[in-house]
Amino acid sequence: MSNTIPNTMTAALLTGHGGLDKLEYRHDVATPSPKANEVLIKVSAxxxxxxxxxxxxxxxxxxxNTATDSVATAGFDDANADDSSWTGEAIKFPRIQGADVCGVIVAVGDQVSNERIGERVLIRSIMQTYTEFRPYECWTFGSEIDxxxxxxxxxxxxxxxxxxxxxxxAELASIPCAYSTAENILHRAGIKAGETVLVLVTGAxxxxxxxxxxxxKRRGAWVIAVTSQSKAEEVKQLGADEIVFRGESITDKIGADQLDVVIDLVAGKDWPMFIDALKxxxxYATAGAIAGPMVExxxxxxxxxxxxxxGCTFQDxxxxxNLIKYIEANEIKPLVAKSYPLSDIAAAQTDFLQKTHTGKLVLIPPTSDA
Structure with missing residues (x-):
């Protein structure tokens, strides 16, 4: 390890499944070293x-089989740890989570050019390197790897x-996981630029x-967004053409057999309405079920x-x-609701679960290597 890079670092460790008490903020975690074809990144956000x-x-x-917020600060006592990761396998603890990273390359492993040192980068959150780029096999940054x-x-x-x-x-760190998930849904569902379609977005x-x-909206489609009344104006400013308030009947509001595409991140008890509203x-494309995974x-x-x-997880x-191109061309805009010091990770997750914000919450690690 270089003299300019400390042997230990500050990190938030997930020590097991459960409540917020499973998050440990520590200053004595070994700083990782890049192996062949890897880079070491100093995290900015x-x-x-x-x-x-x-x-x-x-x-x-x-x-x-219940919603994510039902015990989100405490955890599920009866959950099976053997299939508790998104891959259906056990998580290895302790684990440093965090799929969204903006940072600067400070060291490189073998077979990586030293010229990359100093690059400001975003990390692709759905990774194929470790699965040898086999179709539909991937790791999530912060899940299968720290x-x-x-x-x-x-x-x-x-x-x-x-x-x-x-x-x-912070703005760049708001992009990788959320925007790649959204872009992947559109990619997989085949929504093309200039296609005249009516699209419903839940959890908008x-x-x-x-x-x-x-x-x-960037592709030119008509967007109907499902959100709360208090957040409707913010969602409209992002490009939504119409709003359906959470709890309203979608079929009563826009009619049955009207939608070309449903982008669903919610599921739950209202799910049959989404299907009835499709022409x-x-x-129908999904990458989440925050209101509950079991539907009829x-x-x-x-x-x-x-x-x-x-079903949209694996990403080409x-x-x-494409996301990098959109950012550099300013074709999308970041939406950061609030930033927190990494030490406040438990408070940030608590706020995240309240769903009172629009956009992303971001953690900032300490800049000092002491």
């Missing part, structure tokens, strides 16, 4: 995502993307939802209306490459 909460409380376990809730982190050089932007570190004030509103040949589907509706369903490389 790291965004908070639903997956951080889901992993901590073991919500991904098939033994859990992430960005620390002063330093290691990532594959090929998945650490240089970015040239005047945005702040959250990180992924607010990103989806912008990205759908024949419609497309009449299979006859699926096949008689010729619907297509997309072009998804993140």
């Amino acid at each position: 790291a965004g908070i995502n639903n997956t951080d909460i889901n992993t901590r409380i073991a919500w991904y376990s098939k033994s859990v 992430g960005g809730f620390a002063q330093y982190t290691v990532a594959p050089a090929a998945e650490s993307y240089p970015v040239k932007s005047e945005w702040s570190d 004030s959250g990180g992924v939802g607010s990103a989806a509103v912008q990205l759908v 024949r040949g419609g497309r 589907l009449d299979i006859r509706t699926l096949y008689l209306k010729d619907l297509t369903f997309f 490389e072009i998804v993140f490459q």
Whole structure:
């Protein structure tokens, strides 16, 4: 390790499944070293995502069938730890979470050019390097590998993307996970630029939802956003053409058999309405279920209306490459609701779960290496 890089660092460790007490803020964590084809990044900012909460409380376990916020500060006592990660496998603890990272490369491993030192980068949160780029196999940064809730982190050089932007570190850190998830949904559902379609976005004030509103509008589609009354104006400013207030009947508001595409991040008890609102040949795409993963589907509706369903986790490389282009061309805008020092991670997650904000919450690690 170079003399300018400390042997130990400050980091927030997840020590097991459970409540906020499983988060430990420590100053004696070994600073990682980059292996061949990896880079060491000094973290400038790291965004908070639903997956951080889901992993901590073991919500991904098939033994859990309720909404994410039902025990989000305490965890599920009866969750099965053996299938509690998003991959369906056990998480290795302690783990440094944090899928969203903006930082600067400060060291490189073998087979990486020293010229990359000093680059400001965003890390691709859905990674293929460690699965040898096999289709539909991937790791999530901060889940299968330590992430960005620390002063330093290691990532594959090929998945650490240089970015040239005047945005702040916090603004850039709001992008990787949420915006790549949203862009991937649009990519997988085949929403093309200039396509005249009617698109419903649920959870439109959250990180992924607010990103989806912008990205759908960027393609020129008509956006109907589902959000709370208190956040409606903010969501409209992001590009939503119409608003359906949370709790309102979608089919009463816009009619049945009207939508071309549903981008759903919520699921839960209202899910059948999303399907009823789709027109024949419609497309439903999902990457979340914060209101609950268990839904009721009449299979006859699926096949008689010729619907297509997309589950969206794995991302083609072009998804993140496109995001970098959008950022550098200022075709999208970041939406940071609030930043916190990394030491306040428990308070930040508590605020995240209150869902009173629009956009992203971001953690800032200490700048001192002491």
